[in-house]
Amino acid sequence: MTIFSDYNLEDFTPYLLNMASETTSLAFQQYYKDGYGMLRTEWRVLFHLGRYGPQHAKDVCRRARIHKTKVSRAVSALEQKRYLRRSEEERDRRHELLKLTPSGTSVFKDLRSAAQRFDTELLADFTTSERAVLQRCLLRLAEL
């Protein structure tokens, strides 16, 4: 009919990204959800605290690009699970430093290695150069 008549949703990058994201995220949630009763945002906040050390909620927001209300709720949940502690700063009592407990640290280590294995498995069929292109493109698309 028109020159567009066979344009396919599978040519639409946001759609492909969404499907790939859903599929892989759902597959990985067995580790943090089934294993530790965590939500996706909680696992991400935990990861950032484990990976980059004690920091403020604000830093987590910036690095992980998660909205502050989501971070706030995830922090409360992680605190209730005793995976992190908050401590007020003397200098500026608006800030609170977030720090993993030993228990939170051990969960982090477990999930980090699960994530690494999962990712290796996920990309097993791709060549090194394909992996590099994929990562580069995704980083670029996430920036916008």
Place this chain on the structure above:
Amino acid sequence: MTIFSDYNLEDFTPYLLNMASETTSLAFQQYYKDGYGMLRTEWRVLFHLGRYGPQHAKDVCRRARIHKTKVSRAVSALEQKRYLRRSEEERDRRHELLKLTPSGTSVFKDLRSAAQRFDTELLADFTTSERAVLQRCLLRLAEL
């Protein structure tokens, strides 16, 4: 400390996929949300009906990989907006055929070309071969 100590969330494909997906989906929603007051699921259902012709809700679920409850609600919303009609089948009255109205078809055409332009823009900085790799990888990852 350990050989894993610098494993980064930016090396974790599901995380990258999620960020790229969120960023691009949010950017595109201006077209269907601001333009036509549609939700993401509604736009996808509309697209599938436009692209693959009249079909049952079940077919939309399968092709678009959207859960039937979400499809059911999207169909109701699209019906209220007069973008589609349902018709019962004689043979099996459990099925209802979903079909875009002329109005729905014109919205579809508009959004389809917006999507095409958007996608072209999105991938403008990548080479042809990078685009091919990206699409192939995403399709593969979405399959799992």
Place this chain on the structure above:
DNA sequence: AAAATATAGTTGGTTTTGTAACTAACAAGG
């Protein structure tokens, strides 16, 4: 044909998210 099973789609109640308004603490200018 009656009973059990399966399928298409809907509804209801709970969770989770999103948005905006809010509190509390600090900073800077007058």
Place this chain on the structure above:
DNA sequence: CCTTGTTAGTTACAAAACCAACTATATTTT
């Protein structure tokens, strides 16, 4: 100081997603 503005984080309410149970119709089994 005291107003004005800014920043960190929380809360409230509305929108959306999730899950499980449900209705209605069709199919299979006995």
